[in-house]
Amino acid sequence: MAEFIEGIIKVWNGYGSAFLDGALNTLIVSFVGTAVGCLIGFGVGIVQTIPIDRKDPAWKRVLLTIVNLILKGYVELFRGTPMIVQSVFIYYGVIIVFDYKMDIYFAALLIVSINTGAYMAETVRGGILSIDPGQTEGAKAIGMNHVQTMINVIIPQAFRNIIPQIGNNFIINIKDTSVLSVIGFADLFFQHKSAAGALYLFFHSASIVMVIYLVMTVTASFLLRLLEKKLDGDDNYDLATTDTLAHTSGMYTYHPKEKTLEDFK
Amino acid sequence: MSENIIEIQHLEKNFGSHKVLSDIDFSVKKGDVTTIIGVSGSGKSTLLRCINVLENPSGGKILFHGEDIDAKGFSLNDYRAKVGMVFQSFNLFSNMTVLQNCMVGQIKVLGRKKAEAEEKARYFLEKVGMLPYINAKPKQLSGGQKQRVAIARALAMEPEVLLFDEPTSALDPQMVGEVLAVMRQLASEGLTMIVVTHEMAFARDVSSRVVFMKDGVIWEQGTPEDIFSNPQREETKDFLSRFIN
Numbered sequence: 242m243a244e245f246i247e248g249i250i251k252v253w254n255g256y257g258s259a260f261l262d263g264a265l266n267t268l269i270v271s272f273v274g275t276a277v278g279c280l281i282g283f284g285v286g287i288v289q290t291i292p293i294d295r296k297d298p299a300w301k302r303v304l305l306t307i308v309n310l311i312l313k314g315y316v317e318l319f320r321g322t323p324m325i326v327q328s329v330f331i332y333y334g335v336i337i338v339f340d341y342k343m344d345i346y347f348a349a350l351l352i353v354s355i356n357t358g359a360y361m362a363e364t365v366r367g368g369i370l371s372i373d374p375g376q377t378e379g380a381k382a383i384g385m386n387h388v389q390t391m392i393n394v395i396i397p398q399a400f401r402n403i404i405p406q407i408g409n410n411f412i413i414n415i416k417d418t419s420v421l422s423v424i425g426f427a428d429l430f431f432q433h434k435s436a437a438g439a440l441y442l443f444f445h446s447a448s449i450v451m452v453i454y455l456v457m458t459v460t461a462s463f464l465l466r467l468l469e470k471k472l473d474g475d476d477n478y479d480l481a482t483t484d485t486l487a488h489t490s491g492m493y494t495y496h497p498k499e500k501t502l503e504d505f506k
Numbered sequence: 507m508s509e510n511i512i513e514i515q516h517l518e519k520n521f522g523s524h525k526v527l528s529d530i531d532f533s534v535k536k537g538d539v540t541t542i543i544g545v546s547g548s549g550k551s552t553l554l555r556c557i558n559v560l561e562n563p564s565g566g567k568i569l570f571h572g573e574d575i576d577a578k579g580f581s582l583n584d585y586r587a588k589v590g591m592v593f594q595s596f597n598l599f600s601n602m603t604v605l606q607n608c609m610v611g612q613i614k615v616l617g618r619k620k621a622e623a624e625e626k627a628r629y630f631l632e633k634v635g636m637l638p639y640i641n642a643k644p645k646q647l648s649g650g651q652k653q654r655v656a657i658a659r660a661l662a663m664e665p666e667v668l669l670f671d672e673p674t675s676a677l678d679p680q681m682v683g684e685v686l687a688v689m690r691q692l693a694s695e696g697l698t699m700i701v702v703t704h705e706m707a708f709a710r711d712v713s714s715r716v717v718f719m720k721d722g723v724i725w726e727q728g729t730p731e732d733i734f735s736n737p738q739r740e741e742t743k744d745f746l747s748r749f750i751n
Contacts, residue, residue, distance in 0.1 A: 296562075378560055379597030379656075383611035383663055384587030393610055397601040 248445035256436035256446070263432035264453050270346075270421070270428065271414035274353025279407060281354065282361020285312050287391055289362070290369045312362070319359035325420035328352045332424045349426040353418060357410055364406045368399035401472055408465035412458045429453060510535055511571060511667055511698060512557065512589075518565035519552055519722075526552050527722045530566065534667065534700060539693045541701045541709040544719035545745065550702040551594075553719070554671050557700070558591050587615050590660035594672040596652040598644040604631065604655050605640040608662045616663065623662075630658040634688045650681030654688055661692075668692075670701040706749045710734050718742050 253260075289309055293302055319327065332348050335341055343351070372395050380390040419430035429450055437446040510533040517530040527549045534540055542550045555561040557568060559575065559582055568575050575585055599607050608627035612618045618626070631637045634654040644652055653673055660668055670689070674682040686708055693699060693712045703709060709716055709730065716733040718726045718741075726733060726742045737743045 373597075375593065375595050375597040376599060378591075379593065379599060381560060382558055382586060382591035382593075382597075383659065384583040384585075384615040385611065386583050389614050393614060394599050394601065401601070 245445065248442050249449060252436055252440060252442050252446045252449060255440060256432060259432045259436065260429060260449060260453060263427060263429035264457065266346075266426070267415060267418050267428040267430075268457060270349045270353055270418050270426070271411060273350055274357055274418070275407065275411040275414050277350070277354035278357025278361050278410065281358025282363075282365045283396065285316070285358065285362035286365025286369055287396070288312060289366050291387065316359045316362050319356050320363070323420075324352065324356050324417055325423055327356060328421055328424050345424065345426050348424060349418070349421045349428075352421065353414055357414060360410060361407070364403050364410075365399065368403040368406075369395055371402060372398050401469075404465065404469050404472070408462060411465070412461055415457050415461065416454060509571065510569070512700075513569040513572070514557070514566070515569070516566035517553070517556060517563050517568065519549070519556055519561060520564045525722060527556065527563075530724055532717060532724065532727060534698060536666075536698055537696050538715055539697075539699045539701065539713040540715045540717060541703055541713040542717045542719060543703065543706070543709055543745070548719045549722040550719050551671050552722075554591075554669050554700065554702050558586060558589055558669055560591075583615065587611070587663055588666045590663055590665035590668040592653070592656050592660050592668065592670045592673050594675050596644070596649070596656045596676075598652055598656055598659070600644050603641050603643055604636060604647075607644070607655060608659045611659065611663050626664075627658070627662050630661040631655070633661070633691075634658045635684075648681060649677045650684045653677065653681075653685045657685075657688055657692075667698045667700065670699060670703070672702050672704065674703070674705060706734075706746075718745065720745070 288305075289312060291305060293305055328348075331352055332343060335343055335348075376394050376398065377390055380394045385393070418426075418428050421428055422431035422434060425431070433446050433450040437443045440446070513533040514530055517527055518525070519527040530553060532540075542553065544550050552561060556563045559568075563576075570585055570589070573580060575582070598604075599610065602610065605624065605627055608631060609620070609623040612623040612626060613620060628637060628640070631640060634657055636651060636654050636658060639647065639651065639655070644655070647655065657668075657673075673689070674685050677685060682705070686705060689699070689701070689708070690712055701708070701713070711730075713730055715727060716730050717724055718733060718737075718739075720741050726737065726739050732738075733742065734746065737746060
């Protein structure tokens with residue numbers, strides 16, 4: 242046991258700051274990648290749910306069909322292949338085809354974003370379809386067009402409903418960005434490989450890295466729960482006045498603060 | 507004689523091969539309170555939804571101030587802003603507060619300034635007795651309260667006609683009263699309304715015209731006295747006898 246702790250200390254003293262740097266890179270790429278992926282997902286999801294009306298002109302219907310096919314291809318391609326292969330494919334592909342070497346940080350962000358985008362597209366589509374059609378009708382009935390309805394009414398509700406899924410993706414990204422070490426991105430796993438390789442303390446280094454990953458994911462899921470709670474608000478509405486038209490007994494949770502001596506001073 | 511706001515000519519609606527509405531003709535003048543009565547499935551709600559183009563009519567014409575709403579260049583969204591709708595299931599925007607529900611259409615569709623929209627929203631919320639709840643979310647309200655907010659939301663657009671699609675059918679009897687009270691007041695103030703309802707007392711006492719529908723056809727229309735005291739058709743008598751007794 243003492244030997245194990247000694248090993249841990251040795252790894253930490255030598256590579257502690259590198260681990261923290263790597264963890265920071267992991268967090269940044271996961272966070273930005275998830276955020277950009279969400280934007281892509283919303284874009285794709287919104288386009289895919291544009292209703293095609295029989296009165297629409299032919300060019301609009303054809304255009305929508307083509308765009309939807311392309312988007313579907315994108316989703317299937319990036320959902321259906323491993324991110325580790327995608328990273329190699331894109332990073333070296335760009336070098337060979339465009340004769341251009343991407344900044345490694347940019348490459349990492351790009352890969353995580355489009356990969357997450359493919360997953361989020363399906364999530365967003367499901368989220369939009371799950372909203373009660375009455376909400377769309379309510380918006381149409383006061384004269385809102387499709388874009389206004391989406392932005393003001395449907396997307397905010399769909400967004401609330403898919404937060405758990407976004408959180409899920411974020412946590413998956415924290416872990417799965419470890420595959421980016423294959424193109425040399427200096428994330429937490431990359432630092433572990435360097436440390437373990439230099440010191441031959443694989444188990445000790447992995448223990449530290451395990452804990453760091455776990456701390457990041459648990460914190461992330463805690464913060465997401467907090468956000469969900471905040472967005473949901475209270476189930477009851479505190480009201481001091483009375484509604485003269487409704488019989489309201491037993492409907493509210495109005496508890497006037499009991500006066501204490503302090504209040505009269 | 508005042509001009510017809512809405513005129514419906516030979517309106518038809520099919521869902522697949524199922525004919526829901528056939529040869530519907532009627533018109534609405536300013537200040538009219540038209541109630542449409544009939545059994546469930548008679549096409550009343552579909553008719554109302556066709557007027558607001560939530561369903562596309564399969565045939566016939568709807569004229570708004572003499573203009574065909576199906577014509578090229580006719581803005582459906584502008585039309586809908588002038589023809590409000592109150593739904594059976596309220597359809598309040600659940601991501602917004604009561605006040606925001608009543609403001610969003612004014613700001614986004616009518617292009618009103620925020621301050622003006624808020625003033626209007628407050629005015630109409632007060633009218634329906636919901637001013638104390640401006641910061642509540644729909645899920646915090648009872649059914650009757652939601653419906654009153656929905657009415658305020660429609661009124662805030664200051665429509666020329668307001669359509670009510672069975673506004674009290676999803677409410678328990680106690681809440682029906684509060685919503686009908688609001689609707690009676692609006693009628694007395696001269697708002698043009700088309701109301702699909704099962705509330706016969708409302709149809710008899712408040713409306714200026716009653717339309718009786720059965721199997722997607724208008725069987726009889728006239729003043730409440732005509733329809734309730736002196737119905738001409740067997741079908742109308744039969745329908746009313748079940749409600750009056």
